[in-house]
Amino acid sequence: MAMNNSENNNGRIMSLGTFLALYIAQFVPSSFMMTALQVTMREGKYSLAVIGLLNLVRLPWLVKFLWSPLVDRHCLTVGDYKKTIISCEAVYALALLFTGFFDVKSDLLLILILFFISMLASSTQDIATDALAILSFRKQDRSLLNSMQSMGSFGGTLIGSGLLLMVLHSYGWHVVVPCLALFVLLMLIPLLLNRHITIEAKKPENKAKLADFIWFFSQRSVWPQIGFLMLYYMGIIGIISTLRPYLVDHGYSMKEIGFLIGIVGTASSFVCAWFSGVLLRRIGLHRARVLFAVCILSAPCYFLLLSFFPFSKVAFLIGIIYVQACYGLATVVVYTSSMQCVRPGREGTDFTVQVVISHLSGMFIAVASGSIGQWFGYEGIYVVEIAVSAISLIYILHFFKAKKDTISDL
Structure with missing residues (x-):
């Protein structure tokens, strides 16, 4: 044994x-x-x-x-x-x-x-x-x-x-x-x-059809997940998409911005992605979903608070690390929950559809943030992100319930 x-x-x-x-x-x-x-x-x-x-x-x-x-x-x-x-x-x-x-x-x-x-x-x-x-x-x-x-x-x-x-x-x-x-x-x-990778043989009745990506949406049970995918990233993607322009406005060079965001920020996401997977096994998907939603909500709150004070390189660097950490944490939750909503024989299709939904919602808020920032400044972006993050948290608490077994739901 x-x-x-x-x-x-x-x-x-x-x-x-x-x-x-x-x-x-x-x-x-x-x-x-x-x-x-x-x-x-x-x-x-x-x-x-x-x-x-x-x-x-x-x-x-x-x-x-x-x-x-x-x-x-x-x-x-x-x-x-x-x-x-x-x-x-x-x-x-x-x-x-x-x-x-x-x-x-x-x-x-x-x-x-x-x-x-x-x-x-x-x-x-x-x-x-x-x-x-x-x-x-x-x-x-x-x-x-x-x-x-x-x-x-x-x-x-x-x-x-x-x-x-x-x-x-x-x-x-x-x-x-x-x-x-x-x-x-x-x-x-x-x-x-x-040679350790093994799978169960697919049943003939579960063989995928060409239009199966459409029929994914016919399942009533997946609609809460679709709403979750659309909302979960929105509270931080708008901030992440405006980090580079913000640093440019404060006189940072392309090399400095590449180091702060491309290396320091991405390294934070990398480490937190590993931590997220470990934590999910311990506390379960629902608790992690709620916990990380709270973390996401605090990110725009932090940046809004910074906007009331003179620019501080250290404080903003902490913000970069934190918002990228939230992105790393949230990504694992999104992928894990998406794997829970796949149909037999259509695993690649259903998972792909869900990932595309999350990417499209992120693209939408990133584009919208540009217009919001143009009219209301960075503070306007942070206020909108706070509202979206709060809606996301309320949505999760309403549509998703905790399970007694914290491991089996993963």
């Missing part, structure tokens, strides 16, 4: 490491490419309007629910999932490799097309990875799994948009980007070596 428990623990640790590697493989290249292209294009005297259009290459990540049923329908066994993930990673790496051969200033259109293809491949890999993760982990282990997912995204962002930018200045585009392609392939090694 002791040997079996030891083997199970080793298998779980190896599987957690496998999924961490897959999630990091998604975010390091994409975060680097977005940041590097923005900087390089600006240095090349491109207008802000043209640089803003660069965000369109991320479109596959916002509409990936359209082809997620195809992944669910095709992938029936662990072997199917592995083949899908490996194929997508190969396309991802190949697109990055070719991107490194071109020059940003003279071949921008080709680079954007290849970047779009890489985003299409990585978003499809993400669907398969999420579905395999849901099927291969028990409910009580999903909080730790979602810590790996969140840590992969924050760690990838930290490396891609922070550390690699420094490397770019030393070695150049034609060296760093092909190395990223090699990095993507190396992150497949844990998956190739891991």
